[in-house]
Amino acid sequence: MSGVELTNVVKKYGQTQVIHGVDLKIEDGEFCVFVGPSGCGKSTLLRMVAGLEETTGGQIDIGARDVTHMDPAERGIAMVFQTYALYPHMTVEENMGFGLKMNGVPKDEIKRKVGEASEILKLDEYLTRKPKALSGGQRQRVAIGRAIVRGPEVFLFDEPLSNLDAELRVDMRVEIARLHSEIGATMIYVTHDQVEAMTLADKIVVLRAGHIEQVGAPMDLFRDPDNKFVAGFIGSPSMNFLNGVVDGGKVRVPALDGEVIETTVSLPAEGTQVLVGLRPQHLTVSEAESGIKVDLAEQLGGVSYEYLTASTGERIIVESKEEEVLPKGSTVKVAYQPEKVLFFDAKTEQRIR
Template identity: 65%
Template sequence: MSGVKLEKAIKRYGAMQVIHGVDLEIEPGEFCVFVGPSGCGKSTLLRMIAGLEETNGGNVIIGGRNVTHVDAADRGIAMVFQTYALYPHMTVRENMGFGLRMNGIDKATIKSKVDGVADILKLEDYMDRKPAALSGGQRQRVAIGRALVRDPDVFLFDEPLSNLDAELRVDMRVEIARLHQEIGATMIYVTHDQVEAMTLADKIVVLRAGHVEQVGSPMELYTNPSNKFVAGFIGSPSMNFVKGVIKDGQITADALPGLSFAAPRSAVTLDEITIGLRPENLTLDRNGTGLRVEVVEMLGGITYVHAFTAGGERLVFEERSLDLPKFGDQIGVILSEADLYYFDAQTEHRIRS
């Protein structure tokens, strides 16, 4: 196992800089997920680690070795791409062993490695099939197996589940988590899906426009976001944000009728503040007013109620009761002040007590 370290890593395309001096350390054996919206630079950063993109400034260090200007083939990494990239005329066994064969590894060693990986990935029954005879999830397992047989120092995954349907995505997510537990290798995984990030990662790196917004464990980012962007990106449904007004040291909000809260000491000089509320921390007040129910999403064991103020601000409630409001109902909100998050309305930075 090897760790990965980025020291002020920079990437430019001509005059345009897309990665802005990223500093990051990934410990040996850690499962690290890069997450962020499309265009934030997460795949570019992964490809810089892989050596598929030139690093224009800073250093890439793998296993204590500076590989910034080392060819991709000599970095000790293996990469699983968004597309399976399997050879259609080869069997599963041939696909998995192809890279080893090209490197001149003897047949007995190849067979031993391929059989061992097939056992880990539960592919023994498919070794003589060709890709066309496999499901999407089975093809992705073959692509992962092709990386595993190389016994690399670091595994890199570039949105490997994005081409699968919803059920297969869940199954493969479990497979990858189990694989990491079994082999304990260092893995870096790119996704725009924060659910994948939360369920797989030891460490999450949240990126926006080529900058690292926050690094931490899934629950650290969920419970202690450093800014509004991270708070809104981590969590599904995302955190509610409503406009608050500060007057005489008290915060009130149109979306929270009848409620007021003491402003944090560091915010008393502000006129406006953004209040963040997780859907699971909100309770419907059927006797209250100020919010009108517009959408009720019933998902079985859980329901999401979308309610709006007269000014168009929205609150999403997580409900587990069967006694649900209907479209057009007037409701209020019950909450605990301890569950509120505050953000500067201008800078979007977290405001703490």
């Protein structure tokens, strides 16, 4: 197994540049997740590591080897796609071993490797079945098994759970996390789902428009984002952003009935507009005779969400563990945890620290 290093990696399609000088180091055995909105370049970057997209500039190393211009088969990688790409006329066992068979691997070795992968993925009872007799989750496990038998240095996953329903996605997240724990391989995983990123990753790479916005452990990005984009993308529900203004060395927030927030960060000049970041789970509401209006309350059992509209027209989401919530049409006062409030420059959207 090996780590992966990208040095000033660039991708262009004609005159259009979609990956802009990416530098990234993924350690041996690390589970790294590329996350970002559609079109941010995460799948393109993964396909460049795989060799399925030509690298316009820069260098890609897997282990101690420069693989920038190597064919995919020479890179020591195995890839799992969104679509299962299984042969419908072959059994599970035949699908998993087909790549080895095509490479001339002896039958007894194929059987051994397929057996080992099958045991890891709990597929033993399905080995004689064909894909049409399997559920979506089972088919995806077969696709992962096909990758395991190759014994790659690096596993690459391109949105492998996108075609599964919500319950299966949770099950497969657990399966993939367990797989990584058992085999300890370097894995790079692409998703637009920040919940998958938070639950699976050792390291998250947040991408936007072909640039890396921030790299770090999941909770580091959650607690200490560098900019508004990362703060809003990591965390569910998304962070609330309210307009504020620097007033007497503090920040006044009109949406919170003019509440003035004290802070120790280095605020810009008096009267400067800033953005105030408040996570839904760091807010509480209490009934008030006048104030912010409750538009909708969602009770989901273990958690509730209240959707509010301030007098400024700004929307606020509050997360609560309480079973009882204030009904639609109520007016409330919003309280916050001062130590959890984040501030961002209104123009650059960079964090004010």
